[in-house]
Amino acid sequence: MKKHSKQLLLSAVFTVLLVSTLFAQPAQTLIEVNVAPDRGDWIYKAGEKVKFNLSVTKNNIPVQHISVRYEAGPEMMPPVTRGNLVLKNGTAVIDGGTLKEPGFLRCKVVAIYEGKEYVGLATAAFDPESIRPTTNEPGDFMQFWENAKAANAKIPMDAKMRLLPERCTEKVNVYEVGIQNYKIGSRLYGILSVPKGEGKYPAILRVPGAGVRPYNGDIANAERGVITLEIGIHGIPVIMDASVYENIRAAALDGYQNFNLDDRDRYYYKRVYLGCLRAVDFIFSLPEFDGSNIVVMGGSQGGALSIVTAALDSRIKGLVAFYPALADLTGYLHNRAGGWPHLFNEANLAFNNLPRKIETSKYYDVVNFARHLKVPGFYSWGFNDVTCPPTSTYSAYNVITAPKTLYLAEETGHWTYPEQWSKATTFALKLLGR
Template sequence: MPFYFFKPFSMKLLSYFSLFLGLLTISLRAQNTPAPIKLVNIVLTANHPDWNYRLNEAATIKVSVLKHGSPVENVEIEYQYGPEQLTPEKKGTLKLENGVGEINIGTMNTPGFRQLKVEAKIDGYVYKDEIKAGYAPFEIQPTVSMPKDFDNFWKKAIAENNKIPLDAVVTHKPEFSTATVDVYLVRLQNYQLGHYLYGYLSKPKDNKPHPVLLNPPGAGVKKITPITSFAEQGFISLTTEIHGISPEMDEKDFQKEREKLKDYWAINLDNKDNYYYKSVYLGCVRAIDFLSSLPEFDKKNVVVTGGSQGGALTIVTAGIDKRVNYISSFYPALSDNSGYLNNRAGGWPAMFSDKNNSPEKIKTMEYYDIVNFAKKITIPGFYSTGYNDNTCPPTSTLSAFNSVKAPKEIVITPISAHWRFKETDDKSMKWLKEKCGIE
């Protein structure tokens, strides 16, 4: 009998206790949610709204330090400025009596970028910001040389790669598919027998002809994930990796590969015939082989798009594979890598910034530098970059953009760093769809 009366009482207690725990969990989560905005903001405003200046014209930057959106009185800032990504020419401090001041960061007599970095210490916390001013940015010319046998080198490499069977294995992945898009895991043989690259193929389920789109990856060693957004816009897309790592690889094995490849961009850099990126660049052509063989391919529109390393591979593919019709490249890495050897910023991964170079490494990079592929592009392209990008500095990316002689549309968002705004993505997609006749 006691048990009979105690049971409903204990269940009610349990219910109340569960509710309490739930509310406590929500409360703790709310307390630990990162603030969506900064308590203190440093706002840097160029006296030219497009951040562009003529050669020998001084750039003046307005500095505002705001707390709760209002100027912080009598705050002292530290600043430094000079050529982009190089040793600062000047460092100093400035007291902002009303939370606002100006810094003249000088000028340049050759095309390029100057960079201002500012920091303020308030209530024990350090706040930072930076801005870059462009001097005749569309006149920046690359420093890298073009090998005389560049075209023959890549024609021979592609011809040799074509001897290797594609050996495509395509596996439907219903767990990643949607109501309108089918997703498949794809394995393609590339570069050597038994050497593979992997990708996720996304196809509209309507079985109609569609343009094909290659989406190469950004830098790093990571497992790829399916992307269905391109297929939802009317493309048959292939999102790839570059290291021969299946997204289904065991985690322990993946971590071993990741450690082994942490500096993959430097592997065999002193040997142009065996440099790591040779298989990567050929893999992009191999991906086009696969996409153009699909029965749903509309037989006329081949597109490549990506950002950072993916932006670089986009330009590479268009430069050596004439089946490509349109590209959209965002802040391409690996551009004008010899910049640091000429006292200016070079592209990711800043491989010569530490002066760790040799004639063999420098010569090898000439065959792989994005600038030299950009010079080979003959098709329309959409390009974009930001001035505040320190990963792929604008001096390097504009060296590539300015090397393109084919029709091009360039969207510059000066304020963006190594990322892009949705508005820019939307412009890119609208441009690609219009070129391919997708309504």
């Protein structure tokens, strides 16, 4: 194997390890409820009927005479069919019905063993690449964001870097970074990892999934010869004790996704989206940066931020987005699944179903940013995701006219296999000339 290939493989492996705590495969349980559509690619045409193959196993052996209940219907919507079965040989076939329009139909099965419930599900796709978004783009969408960018550019960056000797390696210097963003005194924090060798380097901006947490930085790719900046979004330092984030998550930032949704100029994500662009500004200010080659990557909320950043900043050369959140938020208002944070689902409808909030959501919906992408992107998700439903992610993906690569791992939910991250890393490094 050539040296370059070995380095590429090593980088991919390191990246997998880096993200494994955030995108880990669920642990196996004593009883496995295995559900799968009767077609290998899980994809059907509208109007075709799907059957779901079911097996309940213990130690990989079918469990005899076990009772199950099941339900099936459009994902995230009330089920259309329900039933109960006793699996004499541990297996069964369930008639899942069909969808007359493009979308996803989900079958959920609950098995009861020794008084405990075990759940399995599978989701069949119906003409997924024909799914169209329910949201629409406001006429002044791009002007709104151009004005916001211009206002943010007037805020001095006032970047501050503090070396973290305990995190540095033989090849990489690691810093905590604070950058002024959005208004005077408001800051964005992150972990910057910079190769020590002489020369100029490309860069990766890593944007975060939802939540409130500390960050370690992407040291592995920095050792590969890439500047990496991993940012938080909440304006708080990212190297504090874990208990601090737990307290903030449960108190001041509980439900931050809903903050000021009735005002497009004050909605929580305005500062977040602008913060991603400010992070790009910071990378371009670094003397070690090659001045040109930069990609952005993330999953879930981070997948959304990757699309937003690449759409709003022409300096970005490409992106990686796993199961992007914040896509087609108004789906629930049209009797189908909407994207995380499910602003208009049944649980949030009474609070958020107001004209001003619906209108604000359009200025932050990933679908409307996806329409403006001009750079290559790598996208990946599964059909069983109940956090960022595939109806919503396809709503964004299908409007993208820029070069795009979709890598499906159909059975996955809101998690990834190592192979997904390996392919994503290869894609990103290739764009960076690595």
